[in-house]
Amino acid sequence: MKKKVLFILISVSFYCGLSQSREVDSLKLSLTNSKIHDTIKIKNCLILAGKYGGFSLDSLKKYTLDAIDLSKKNNDYLLDGGYYFMGVYYSEIGEINKAKESYKKALPLVDSISNKKKFGQILSAYANLLSETNELDEKIAYYTRALKIMESIGDQSKIAFTQYNISNVYRLTGVDTLAIDYLQRALISAEASGQKSLKGHILNNLTIFALKNKDLEKANTYLIESENICKETKLNLLCFHTFLQKGRYLDELKKTLEAENAFLTALKNAKKRGAPQDIMLAYTYLGKHYEEAGHAKKAIQNFEKAQEQDPANAERIMSPFSYMSWSRAERELGNYKKSNEYLLKHVKIMDSLNSEKNKKSLAIAEAKYQTVKKDKEIANQQLELKDKASEIQKKKTQNNYMLGTIVFLTIASILLVFLFKQRQKRKNQELLTLKREFQIKTLESLIEGEEKERFRIAKELHDGVNGDLSAIKYKLSSLLEMNNKVIKEAITMIDDSCKQVRAISHNLVPPSLEKFDLVEAADAYCANLNELNPSIEITFQHLGDVVDMSKKAEVNSFRIIQELVTNSLKHADASNINVQISNRNNLIQMTIEDDGKGFDKTNIESSGIGLSNVQSRIDYLQATVDLISNEAGTSYTIEINKETLNGN
Secondary structure: OOOOOOHHHOOOHHHHOOOOOOOHHHHHHHHOOOOOOHHHHHHHHHHHHHHHHOOOHHHHHHHHHHHHHHHHOOOOOOHHHHHHHHHHHHHHOOOHHHHHHHHHHHHHHOOOOOOHHHHHHHHHHHHHHOOOOOOHHHHHHHHHHHHHHHHHHOOHHHHHHHHHHHHHHHHHOOOHHHHHHHHHHHHHHHHHHOOHHHHHHHHHHHHHHHHHOOOHHHHHHHHHHHHHHHHHHOOHHHHHHHHHHHHHHHHHOOOHHHHHHHHHHHHHHHHHHOOHHHHHHHHHHHHHHHHHOOOHHHHHHHHHHHHHHOHHHHHHHHHHHHHHHHHHHHHHOOOHHHHHHHHHHHHHHHHHHHHOHHHHHHHHHHHHHHHHHHHHHHHHHHHHHHHHHHHHHHHHHHHHHHHHHHHHHHHHHHHHHHHHHHHHHHHHHHHHHHHHHHHHHHHHHHHHHHHHHHHHHHHHHHHHHHHHHHHHHHHHHOOHHHOOHHHHHHHHHHHHHHHHHHHHHHHHOOHHHHHOOHHHHHHHHHHHHHHHOOOOEEEEEEEEOOOOOOHHHHHHHHHHHHHHHHHHHHHHOOOEEEEEEEEEOOEEEEEEEEOOOOOOHHHHHHHOHHHHHHHHHHHHOOOEEEEEEEOOEEEEEEEEEOOOOOOO
C-alpha cells in the first residue's frame, strides 16, 4: 500500500503564530465581522484550513482559497501559506502537477534565512510529490536539505515529520532496514514534541513492517496504541489508516468478520474526509479481504468501486496485489478473459518495479552516505549554536523578568475581578436558596395546619356527632316493640347519617393512609366512593414499582387525588372516573381523568379554593402538572421526581 505523507497535520500556527486552542466556531464568526482587519481574517482562514485538513478536504479547499483571495488584496500577506495548503489539497486529490505548481509558487515567497521552518516544510512537501523512480535522487536531496534545516533550529515536531517522510521513501523503494531506522527516529522525535497524530501514523507504518515480518504480537502492540490515539484525536485520516492496518492484522488471525468491520470503518473515515485515493485504498483492501474469504462476487464489486474513484491513477494506487486478487476472483466466477487481463496488469507492474530496483538501491546508498556526512556537520553546527544560544539567553533573561512581572500583574488583576464576580454570584445564589427554603417552610406549615384541622374535625364527628346518633338509635330501638313505622324510618335515617359521618371522618383522615401506603389508601378511597355513588364508576390502577415516599409526601399526594376526584363528582357530570398511580425510575405519575363536560382552563381561578390547595401541594412536592379539559372530559397528570421531592 502506498501511504500519503501527512503534511496537513502540521500545525497551521507555523504560518500564523496563533494559539491552536481557538474554537472553530469563533474563527468562522470572525470571518463575517466587518470590523476585523483582513490580515487577521487571513490568519484565521489558514488556521481553519489546517484544522479541517484531517477531516474534510472540501473545507480545506474553501478556507485556503478565501485566504489566497484576501492575501492578494493585502500585499500578498501570508500568501505562501495559502499556496502551501493548496499544494496539500491537490496532492490529496491526486492532482500531482497542480500540487507541485502550488509548492513552487510558495517557495520564492519565503525567506529561507529568517523563516527556516516555513522553507523546510515546503521543501518536504515538494519532495513528497516527486516520483519514487526517475526523480528519486532529487527527492532524497530535498528531504535531506529540509531535515538539516529542522535540526539546525531544533524543532522536534518538524524533525519528526521529515524523518517520517524519508522513511516512506526507503519503504516504498524496498529498503526496509533504513525505513524502520528512520521510523524509530521519527517516533522518538514525535513523542518529544507531543505530536500525537503523527505518532499514530508512525505506529501504523511500523505495523506494516511487523505484518510483513509476521510479527503479529508487535503489530498488535502498535495497533492498540494507534487506535487509542485515533479515539482521542478523532482525525478521519489517522483513523482511516489505523483501521486499514487493523483489518490486515485481523485477516492474518483469520478473524474474518472482525476484519471486515475494520475495513468498513476505514472506508467510513475515508468517505467522511472525501479523499478519492483513500476511498480507493479502502475498497481495494475490502476486495482483497472478500476474495481471500471466498466471496468472489463481493471482491469484484469492491475492486470496481475502487477503480471508479480515480481511473487515471488506479494502477498506481491499487498496487500489484489488488490485480492478482482481482484476477483470482474473476477466475473463480469463470470470467477467464478478465482474469487474464488483470493478471497481465499485475505482471506489468511487477516488471516495472523490478527494472528500477538497481537504480533505487544505488540512489538510496548514496543518500544514506550523504545523510551520515551531513549529520556530522549538523552536530558541529549544533555545538556552535548552543554557545550562541547561551549568550542570547542571558540577554533574554532580563527581558523575561520584566515580561513576567507584567504578566503576573495582569493575571492577578484578572483573578481579583474573577473572584469578586464569583463571590457576588455565590451571594445571589444563597439569597435564592434562602427564599426557596422560606417558601417551602411556609407551604409545609400551611399544609400541616390544614391536616391538624382535618384531624380535629374528624375526631369531633367520630367521637361527638357519631356517638350522639348512636345513643339516639339505641333509645329509639327500645320503642320498636310498639311496631311504630315512623320510629323504624327514623332508625334507618340515623343509620344512614352514621354512615355519612363515618365516611366524612374517613375522608378527612383516611385510616388506610395512616396504617398503610399511598396506593392502598387511594385504592380504598376509590372503592368507598363507588359504594356511596353507585351511578358513577370509579376505578383505580397501580402500575410499575412500589411507591416509596415519606408520609408527608404520601399525605399531600393523597389530598391531591382526593380533591380532584371530588371536583369530578361535584362538577363534571361524569359517568366514569379513573385514578392511576405509576412508578418508574424514580418518577411517580398520578393521573385523574373523567369523561365529564370539562371546564374553561382560562377561568380556572374562579373554581374555588380546591384547585388552589391542589396547586399548593404540587408546589410543595416540587412536581409538575399537565391539564387537559374539553367536551370529552378532564385529565390531570402530576409527575413527581423522587430525587427532588421535599421530605424524601
